[in-house]
Amino acid sequence: MTALLSIEGLRTVFRQHTGDVAAVDGVDLSLDRGETLGVVGESGCGKSVLSLSIMRLVPPPGRITAGRIRFDGTDLLGLSAPAMRAMRGNRIAMIFQEPMTSLNPVFTVGRQIAEAMRAHDSSLGARTLRSRAIAALGRVRIPAPERRFEEYPHQLSGGMRQRVMIAMALACQPDLLIADEPTTALDVTVQAEILALLDEWQREAGMAIILITHDLGIVAEVADRVAVMYAGRIVEEAPTAALFDDPQHPYTLGLLGSIPRLDQAPGRLVAIEGAVPPPFALPAGCRFHPRCVFATSACAAREPPLAALSPGHLVACIHAPVEQSLVPAAGDRTDE
Amino acid sequence: MNKPSAEPLLSVSGLAKHFPVAGGVIFARRLGCVRAVDGISFSLARGETLALVGESGCGKSTTARLVLRLLPPTAGCIRFAGADITSLSGEPLRALRRRMQIVFQDPFASLDPHMTVAEILEEPLTVHRIGDRASRQARVALLLGMVGLSRYHAQRYPHEFSGGQRQRIGIARALAPGPELIVCDEPVSALDVSIQAQVINLLGELKETLDLSYLFIAHDLAVVKHVADRVAVMYLGRIVEMAPKDVLFSNPRHPYTRTLLAAIPRPDPSLESSPPARGELPSPLAPPPGCHFHPRCPFAIARCRTEDPPLATLAADHLAACHRATELAPAVLPGRKTGLAPNAARRLSLTAALSRPS
Numbered sequence: 001m002t003a004l005l006s007i008e009g010l011r012t013v014f015r016q017h018t019g020d021v022a023a024v025d026g027v028d029l030s031l032d033r034g035e036t037l038g039v040v041g042e043s044g045c046g047k048s049v050l051s052l053s054i055m056r057l058v059p060p061p062g063r064i065t066a067g068r069i070r071f072d073g074t075d076l077l078g079l080s081a082p083a084m085r086a087m088r089g090n091r092i093a094m095i096f097q098e099p100m101t102s103l104n105p106v107f108t109v110g111r112q113i114a115e116a117m118r119a120h121d122s123s124l125g126a127r128t129l130r131s132r133a134i135a136a137l138g139r140v141r142i143p144a145p146e147r148r149f150e151e152y153p154h155q156l157s158g159g160m161r162q163r164v165m166i167a168m169a170l171a172c173q174p175d176l177l178i179a180d181e182p183t184t185a186l187d188v189t190v191q192a193e194i195l196a197l198l199d200e201w202q203r204e205a206g207m208a209i210i211l212i213t214h215d216l217g218i219v220a221e222v223a224d225r226v227a228v229m230y231a232g233r234i235v236e237e238a239p240t241a242a243l244f245d246d247p248q249h250p251y252t253l254g255l256l257g258s259i260p261r262l263d264q265a266p267g268r269l270v271a272i273e274g275a276v277p278p279p280f281a282l283p284a285g286c287r288f289h290p291r292c293v294f295a296t297s298a299c300a301a302r303e304p305p306l307a308a309l310s311p312g313h314l315v316a317c318i319h320a321p322v323e324q325s326l327v328p329a330a331g332d333r334t335d336e
Numbered sequence: 337m338n339k340p341s342a343e344p345l346l347s348v349s350g351l352a353k354h355f356p357v358a359g360g361v362i363f364a365r366r367l368g369c370v371r372a373v374d375g376i377s378f379s380l381a382r383g384e385t386l387a388l389v390g391e392s393g394c395g396k397s398t399t400a401r402l403v404l405r406l407l408p409p410t411a412g413c414i415r416f417a418g419a420d421i422t423s424l425s426g427e428p429l430r431a432l433r434r435r436m437q438i439v440f441q442d443p444f445a446s447l448d449p450h451m452t453v454a455e456i457l458e459e460p461l462t463v464h465r466i467g468d469r470a471s472r473q474a475r476v477a478l479l480l481g482m483v484g485l486s487r488y489h490a491q492r493y494p495h496e497f498s499g500g501q502r503q504r505i506g507i508a509r510a511l512a513p514g515p516e517l518i519v520c521d522e523p524v525s526a527l528d529v530s531i532q533a534q535v536i537n538l539l540g541e542l543k544e545t546l547d548l549s550y551l552f553i554a555h556d557l558a559v560v561k562h563v564a565d566r567v568a569v570m571y572l573g574r575i576v577e578m579a580p581k582d583v584l585f586s587n588p589r590h591p592y593t594r595t596l597l598a599a600i601p602r603p604d605p606s607l608e609s610s611p612p613a614r615g616e617l618p619s620p621l622a623p624p625p626g627c628h629f630h631p632r633c634p635f636a637i638a639r640c641r642t643e644d645p646p647l648a649t650l651a652a653d654h655l656a657a658c659h660r661a662t663e664l665a666p667a668v669l670p671g672r673k674t675g676l677a678p679n680a681a682r683r684l685s686l687t688a689a690l691s692r693p694s
Contacts, residue, residue: 042528043499098522157523159616160394187391187555188599195601214529217601240605245677250687257684258533259603260562262585263675268540269562270688271533275498295692322683 003030004208005176007055010067012046012053014279017271021279023062025232028306033175036202036209038223038240040216040255043110044276045322046184047212051178054210055094056084057317072175073213090120093169097161097181102165109164110149113137116168138165140197159190163237166197173205180212195222220244225312228252231277234306238313248309248320250292286317343418345517345549346403347379351412353398357621370620372398374570375412377647380517385543385550387564387581389557389596393617396553400519403551404436405429417516422454434464437510441522443502447494453480453505454490460512479508482545483538500531507538511546521553536562557600561585566653569593572620572628575647579654587666589656590631592666629657635660 003306007029024046031037041047043245052058054069056076069076070246071092079087088094096102104112113136114129117269124132130149137145162182162330169177179198184192199222202209219226219239227237228249236249247253251307274291277283285289289299298318319325353373358364373395388396389398401407403414405421411429414422437460440446446685447456455477461467467475483504494502503523510518520539522533540563542548554560560567561581568578577590588594615632618624621653624631630640639659647657658664676684 042530046443049612157616187617188557189391189595191601192599215623216529216603220603220605220607223605243468244680246679247677247683250348253680253683253687254530256603256680257687258530260533260536260556260558261603261675262558262561262597262600263602263604267564267689268688269533269537270684270691271537272530273691275500276528293687323686 003070004035004072005031005210006030006068006070007054008051008068010053010064010069012049012062012064012322015061015063016280018280019241020065023231023279024083027067027234028271029227029234031176031208031210033208034202034206035225036211038219038221038226039210039229040226041229042214043278044231044278045229046279047229048180050229051094051180051210051212054178055088055092057088083267089116089169089174090172091174092176092178093172093174094144094178094180095165095169095182097184099155100158100161103161105153105188108152109156110134110137110151113164113168114169114174117171120172132171133167133169136171138168140164140170141193142167157190158186159194162186162190162194163197166194166201169204171202172205174207176208176210177202178210178212180222181214182211184215191218195231198222204318205272222236228255230284232279233287233316234314235288235316236314237306241266242310242313246313248313248315248322249288249317250294250319250322251288253322254291294322294325342381344379344415345382345384345417346551347415348399348403349413351376351399351414352387352401352410353395353402353407353450354410360381369619371573371623372620373402373409376568376570376573377412378568378578380501380549380551382516382549383543383547384566385552385564387552387554387567388562388570389554389567390570391555391596391617393572393620396570397521399570400438400521400551400553403518404438405432407590409613430464435515436519437513437515437518438519438521439503439506439510439523442526443499444494444526446506447502447509449494452491452493453485456494456505457490457512460509464513466513475512475693479511482511482542483508484534498528498531499527500534503527503531503535504538504595507535507542511542515548517549517551519551519553523552524559525554525556531612532559539563540567548555557585557596569596574628574657575655576629576658577656578647579656583651583654587665589650589654589661590629590658591635591660591664595632597667600618627657635664 008026010024010027012024013022013023020089037046040122049058053064056252058064110133113133117129117132118124134145134149137148142148142163183194201207202292202293213219223240225239226243227234230251236252247256254272258272260269272291285302288305289295304316304318306314309320344617348491352375355370355372357370359367388399390396402409413420424432454476458472461472461475475550476490480487480489485504524535527535543550552563564581566580567584568575571592577593588597626642627640627645630636645657645659647655649655650661
């Protein structure tokens, strides 16, 4: 089966007075129909710029300078602006972290959903639009959708607003939904409901989802496959079970060690020291090496490629698996 | 930890804060009243960490501000180190503030961008007239070291720091006057995961070395499990369950506590996700009658709809406000025993062994 989405060598840069700074720097990804890919990383790792690049919504001074994005046989980067506009919403939809800033405060939510529907099918009459919008609100399990149709965003809770965004995104039954931290601003119980809702829609409609998040717990729950990003690159990619059973990259290990767990006796967390480097001051060689406890001089010399350690499990670390390379390389450790 | 003989550092009884809600275009009308904090009682022993947990709107931050006397309470009594501080004002209140400090959630909004780090850390010392100039500067250097920052950071401005470093500055500022109690209001929820871990570790170390007590406000139960000795779960302005951490996590008696525990996504793909809770937090303007949680509660019976359950003692130190607290079957919490996969655990212990002790 050919992939629904395939990204090759994507590079998205932002022009600064000092030169171009790459937020996404050589990313390869593919996604099948009906699959959920979790993209995990911390602030500044490029995960949001990656999703905006797929939508071709990178704000200036950002631009895509290299790579290909193929979606269902179409080269998205080669599309004209109107053709891309038709693609957005219709076939690729996106929801964002903060539903309040994504909704217009001066229009009713019903009108905003109807507007999105009419943008994709101008033949729809006002009555059809209204009944379809109300149906869409009902499908995301908003109670009393007829009443909510008339309400303004400020009258809804955060969870309800995110449901409205989802209703809008799914109104045209897209093949791909990009969800950028969709539950980060919500309470845990509401988050569980939103994730269940996305899961249900996906099973019914066979939609593919790219879920951008910083939360490994969410990834474990909903993703089929996970890509871990660090400083603009993918450092590890694997089926979800493999990533948690056999995490390879020291950064992935650091993320796993950093989260307090309910199923573990509390002790000192294995934190990653230091902070993510800014994209204009990346270290030479492996971008993670200054923070990595396994780093050797070889790590500073050359950037490791993302290579397959086993089928489907890709790692960009010359020391993977770390316990094997550790013994001979012990004398070689840089004392940084 | 909670010896009955020892006097608690902080004790709060019947604390309430009601905010009037006004409306009307020309003439203000009183539409109602939000009971943000609705009669809560708890105590905090010296050296203890009590976590207040709940979702947005449950009143946990208002409680923090009441305890610090940043908001006047509508009713109730706050005692600190044996003295009633509920209606303290003027110089005694100022003197008290030296002994209780706060760390805020957002390290970007809580530091003045016009002040250098040295000025930020020196300000509380000046306000409380602690030491002379030279000793204050020495204290600033000491504080920077305590939170893992370097001396040369003193002359920099907040915008030059990352979120985690800013939170360290916020913590150093809270430590400056040498407090006994620190209220941590969601201190790590605005930070990235790896930075969260650094700050959680730092708070733990500081508590040990400086003999601090924390009132820890959080919504993340996994973080709470890591830092707290005792946990109070809040729902719509009330404490619905309070217990030592191990008891609360192994034997939650209130259905809301169970809902919260079940809703946390677990970093283990072998687990089935549990069905989500029903409904959302009701409007605090019109809380449901009877038990406030009953519309969302899977165990609700007729009595719950009419009768408000009191916070009752189930066992020593374990309180719950639920009519059915004693009859509910033991909670089935998914994946409580799993932990890390063997490969992950082995590599993580290698990582830990190689990490430099900070």
